[in-house]
Amino acid sequence: MVFQGSSAAISHTGKVRSNNQDSGYAGSNLFVVADGMGGHAGGDVASALVIHRLEHLDDDPFASPTVAERALRDAIADSATELIDTVGRRPELAGMGTTVSALLMVDDLAVIAHIGDSRIYLYRDGSLTQITTDHTFVQRLVDSGRITPEEARYHPRRSVLMRVLGDMDPDPELDTFIMPTQPGDRWLLCSDGLSGVVDDAHTQKALAAGNAPGRTADTLLKQALDGGAPDNVTIVLVDVGGAHPVFTGTATIVGSASHPAGIEVPAARPGRTSWLHPNRQAANEPTHFEPDADFLEELIEEDRRRARRRRVGWIVGLVLVLGMLATAGVMAYQWTQTRYFIGADEDTVVIYQGIQQDIGPISLSTPYEDTGIALDDLPSFTRSTVERTISADSLEAAEVIVDRLRDTAEAYG
Template sequence: MTLTLRYAARSDVGLVRSNNQDSAYAGPHLLAVADGMGGHAGGDVASRLAIAALAPLDRTEHGPEEALTDLEHTVERARQDLVRASDADPELVGMGTTVTALLHTGTTLVMAHLGDSRAYLLREGVLTQVTVDHTFVQHLVDTGRISPEEAEHHPQRNVVMRVLGDFDVDLTPDMSVREARAGDRWLLCSDGLSGFVSPEQITEVLTETPEPDAAADLLITLSMTAGSTDNITVIVADVVEDDDAPAVEDAASAPVEGVTAPQIVGAAATGELPAVLATPADDPEDPAPVDQAAALDDADDPEDEDADDADARPERRRRPWITVLVVLVVLGGVGYGLWRAYGWTQQQYYVGVADGEVAVFQGIPASAGPLTLSTPVELTGTPVSDLPDYWADRLDGSIRASSEAEARQRADRLIAEAAPEPTPSPTPSPTPSSTPSTTPSKATKPADTKPADTEQAADTTAEKTTDKADGGSKG
C-alpha cells in the first residue's frame, strides 16, 4: 500500500499586521510552516529563506533512513542562509523564524521543529498536539511554576526561546520519526491560529469538514473572528492511499489541475531572496545546495513552460473555463467557510452590557465588517451603574458560556458577588442612670453566667426570709 498526501495551505495577514511574515509550503512529500520575526522586513526574509531551503526536499529520492538526516541538514543550511543574509544587509540583523516541517517518505513522516508553530494530529477523532512550544511560558509549565490554563493567558506567552536565527549559534531542532497512517489528518499552523482558536474548535472543524481546503479556509475565518492579532497560516493535510488521489509528480512538474500541485503561501509566495544566496555556502559536510529561488519558482508555477514552447500557450488560452471553475470553487469554499464560522458564533453566549443593564448575549463580542456577531437575548434588570467599577469592568465580553442557561447563571453569580455586604447595625449603648441600680442588667451580666456561690447565697437568703415569714405568722 502506497500512501500520499492530500493538502491545502492558507495564509492571511490578519486583522492588525500590515505585512505577512509567515510562509508555508505544502507539496506531495513536504509540509512546512515558518513564522518569521525581527524588524520591518526581517521576518519576511527569514521565513522565505527557510521555505526556500526546505522546498527542494519535496521529491521522491528520500529513503526512510536518510530522510531524517536530509531534513536536519536542510534546516541547518537554512540557518546558514539567515546568517549570510544578515551579514550582507545590516537591516536584517536580528531576524529569525520558527520552523515546523514534515517530510513524507513511504509509510513514515519525519518532523523537524523549532519555535512555537505547531503540528497537530487528528487520528480516529482525537486531536493531539504533537510538537512542544519552545517558549518561555512552556518552560514555566514544564517546571511546574504555572498551569497550562494559566499559560494560555500569560503576558509573555509569545516569547520564543528557540528559533532559527541569524545568530551564529547551533540550536538543534527537535527531530522525530512518526508513522504515516491512512485516515490521519495533520494540521500545521502558526500561533496566529493556535493562540486564538481553542483545541475544541480545531477538533470540530477538522472532524466535520471533509475537504482540506474547506477546513483550512474555515480555520482562517475562525481565527479572524476570534480577533487574532497576528498573521495566520495553516496547512491541513490528509494521509490517503495512493488509489484515493491522482498520481503524484515531483514539485517541478506537478500539473496545475492536480490536487497534488505544491502550494506556497505567505511571504514565500512574494518577494525575492537576498542576492547573497546566489553563492552557495561553504559547508563540506552538507550536500551541494540546489538553486532555492528556482525551486520556489518552479513550485509556484509548475506549468511554466519554456518560452520557445509555442504549442502549450494556445492550449491554455483554449481552456478559459478552467479559470472560471477555479474561481467558483474558491469563492464557494470561502462562502462555505464564512457560513460555518457564523453558525459557530451563534452557538456561543457571553455576559455583557445592553441598555445600561447586565445582559446575556448570543454570539461573540466581535463584528465582521457591517455584520455584528452578537445579539442581547436577556436583560437581567440590574443597572451596570449599581455595580462597583471592578465588576462593571468585567462586562467586556470575556465572561463566555456555551449555552444561554449557563450565561444567565454566570450573570446572576456576578451580580450576587458584586452586591455590597450588608453592614450590621451597631448595638446601642445603655444610658447610664443617675441612681445606681442594684439589679445587674442582662447586658452586663447574663443570668446564665452567675457564679455558683452567688446562686447558693441567693438560695440561703430566700430560705432565711421564708423562715422569718413563717415565724412571724406563728407568733
C-alpha cells in the same frame, strides 16, 4: 514513495499587522510552516528563505526515514547558515529569524522537524494531539508546573522564544523525530496566529467535520479572524488517504515565500501612524525574540514576582470576601434582634426577641419576658396559636398581643 492523500495551505496577514511574515508550503511529500520575525522585512526574508531552502526535499527519494530525518535536519541547518550570510550582506536585517515546523512523508511514516512556537497537531480517531512542544518561556513554566496551559495562553511573556532559527547560531537545536501515520490521519501545521487565538476544542471540531483540507483550512482561518487575528495566520492541512482527491500538480506556497520580494530582501518601509490608528506601527514590531541567559533570569524572577503578587491578591481577596460575609452576618443578626414574637415555654406565654429560625446550632431568638400567663388558662385554639408562635414587628406590638392574651385568659378562666 509519493505521499497518498490531499493537502491545502493558506496564509493571511491577520487584522492587525500590515505585512505577512509567515510562509507555508504544501507539496507532494513535504509540508512546512515558518513564522518569521525581526522587523518589517527581516521576518519576510527569514521565513521565505527557509521554505525555498527546504523545498528540494519534496522530490527526493529517500532510502529510509532515518535518511530523510538527517536530510531535513541538514537543510534547516543550511538555512541558518544562509540567514547568517544574508545578515552579513544586509546588516540592517540583524536579529531576524523564524520558527520552522516541517513534516516530511516517507512511506507510512512522518518525519518531523521543529523549532520555535509554530505547531504540528495530529487528529486521529476523533482526538486532537499536539505533536510538537513549544520552545517558549511560558512552556517551560508549564513543564515545571508553575503555571497551567490555560494561564500560558494569556501570559504577558508568551511570545518569548527559547529556541529559534536565527542569524546567530549556525547549529540550531532542533527537535526531530519519526512517527507512524495511517489512513484517516489529519495533520495540521500552523503558526501561533492560529493556535494563539483558536483553542484546541474549536480546532478539533473543525477537523472532525471531515471537510476537504481547503475548506477546513478556510474554517480555521475564519475562526482566527473572528477572534481578532492579532498576528499572521498560516495553516497547512494534510490528510492521509481519505475520500478527497489525491494531491496532483505543483506545490502550494503561501505567505511571504510566495512573493519574489520575500527572497530579494526588500528594504523596510518607514512605519506610519495616525490619530485613527496610533498603535498600527507598534503592531508591526517583532513579537518574538530569543532571550540571552541574563534576560532569561530576569524573566524568571519577574514570573516569581508575578506569582507572589498573585498569591497576595488571592489572600487579600479571600480576606475581603470573608470580611464582607462577616459584616453581612452581623448586620443580618442585628436586624433579627429588632423583631419579636410570642411563643410558649413549658407552661407560660413568653415574649421572644429575634426570629423563629435557627442556623444550625445557632439560635436567632432569646426569651425577652415571661408574661406569667399560664397556657392552661387559654382556650385550646388560642393556646395552639401561641405554641405555633405569633410574630410582632416591634416590642410594642408584642406587648399589645400579650395584653389581649391576658384578657382572654381572664375571661376564659
